[in-house]
Amino acid sequence: MAGNGANSNGIGFWSILNSITFPAIVFINVKKEGLGKLDVQKLKETLKYLESKQRELKRQNQNDTRSLESMIKYLKKDMMEQHALADHHQLIKQEIKDTETFIENVKNIIKINS
Numbered sequence: 001m002a003g004n005g006a007n008s009n010g011i012g013f014w015s016i017l018n019s020i021t022f023p024a025i026v027f028i029n030v031k032k033e034g035l036g037k038l039d040v041q042k043l044k045e046t047l048k049y050l051e052s053k054q055r056e057l058k059r060q061n062q063n064d065t066r067s068l069e070s071m072i073k074y075l076k077k078d079m080m081e082q083h084a085l086a087d088h089h090q091l092i093k094q095e096i097k098d099t100e101t102f103i104e105n106v107k108n109i110i111k112i113n114s
Contacts, residue, residue, distance in 0.1 A: 038109070040110055043079070046075070046082075047103065047106050047107070050072065050076065050103060053072050053075065054103065057069065076099065085106065088112070089109055092105050
């Protein structure tokens with residue numbers, strides 16, 4: 001497909017369309033067996049913990065939340081590394097700062113790999 005400019009760099013039309021239309025749920029178009037084995041159960045448990053910390057952060061309101069924010073930030077980075085989440089989702093690294101979006105992306109990764 002040398003003449004097709006959209007595929008010459010490995011990005012197809014649908015990937016581009018989805019990234020414009022649905023930026024929070026763009027996935028790499030790769031077969032599951034081509035990726036490293038994802039420990040879905042461990043990822044689910046870690047996600048539950050992250051969700052509980054996020055709920056706790058929301059309940060804190062105006063109180064000093066720096067320690068919770070730091071814990072959540074560390075937990076997300078740890079999840080990225082331990083589970084190689086960037087291999088399962090194209091934009092998850094760019095969206096890591098928004099915890100709600102990160103949680104939804106991880107849920108989608110779990111659903112696809114379950």
